[in-house]
Amino acid sequence: xxxxxxxxxxxxxxxxxxxxxxxxxxxxxxxxxxxxxxxxxxxxxxxxxxxxxxxxxxxxxxxxxxxxxxxxxxxxxxxxxxxxxxxxxxxxxxxxxxxxxxxxxxxxxx
Amino acid sequence: xxxxxxxxxxxxxxxxxxxxxxxxxxxxxxxxxxxxxxxxxxxxxxxxxxxxxxxxxxxxxxxxxxxxxxxxxxxxxxxxxxxxxxxxxxxxxxxxxxxxxxxxxxxxxxxx
Numbered sequence: 001x002x003x004x005x006x007x008x009x010x011x012x013x014x015x016x017x018x019x020x021x022x023x024x025x026x027x028x029x030x031x032x033x034x035x036x037x038x039x040x041x042x043x044x045x046x047x048x049x050x051x052x053x054x055x056x057x058x059x060x061x062x063x064x065x066x067x068x069x070x071x072x073x074x075x076x077x078x079x080x081x082x083x084x085x086x087x088x089x090x091x092x093x094x095x096x097x098x099x100x101x102x103x104x105x106x107x108x109x110x
Numbered sequence: 111x112x113x114x115x116x117x118x119x120x121x122x123x124x125x126x127x128x129x130x131x132x133x134x135x136x137x138x139x140x141x142x143x144x145x146x147x148x149x150x151x152x153x154x155x156x157x158x159x160x161x162x163x164x165x166x167x168x169x170x171x172x173x174x175x176x177x178x179x180x181x182x183x184x185x186x187x188x189x190x191x192x193x194x195x196x197x198x199x200x201x202x203x204x205x206x207x208x209x210x211x212x213x214x215x216x217x218x219x220x221x222x
Contacts, residue, residue: 041198045211045212096207098208098211100154
């Protein structure tokens with residue numbers, strides 16, 4: 001099965017609302033990264049996390065290694081937040097790799 | 111100025127032909143990676159490198175070779191392109207293994 005499961009797979013939000021995206025890990029994960037792929041296909045690194053919380057503007061992310069999940073909160077969603085959000089976990093089981101989830105497609109409606 | 115660039119940005123290749131994708135970074139990073147992305151999926155690691163003149167296999171290396179002639183440049187080579195290698199290919203760099211990765215704009219490869 002998938003080692004990194006993202007939910008929801010797709011989401012549509014009204015501009016100005018808040019939301020949370022989630023990533024669950026089925027194997028031991030030491031660090032997490034969140035990326036945004038914009039509609040043109042470019043990938044941007046949003047967060048690199050060890051267990052704990054980071055905040056950047058309207059975005060806030062938490063990584064709970066004991067319960068094997070990470071969340072990305074988007075506050076006051078804007079049109080430019082549209083795109084696909086990927087989480088990736090650094091896994092210690094077997095080869096030390098970044099394993100990506102399949103992404104959450106987020107559409108912000110005006 | 112983009113710190114990780116890729117060329118070409120798109121390419122159409124014929125089955126059995128040779129394809130070379132190039133990546134250049136100005137981040138002064140030791141680590142470079144090649145990933146592929148298939149529609150509706152996340153990224154999968156093909157090859158990576160942590161020093162010039164050395165490359166390592168990732169999770170899906172079959173059918174691909176890599177070359178790291180300098181710290182700044184990392185190439186992905188498909189000696190005999192196949193239909194199943196149609197995908198978008200991303201190059202990335204980082205200061206340390208798996209640490210914050212910075213991606214190039216991607217290369218869309220279509221094999222016919």
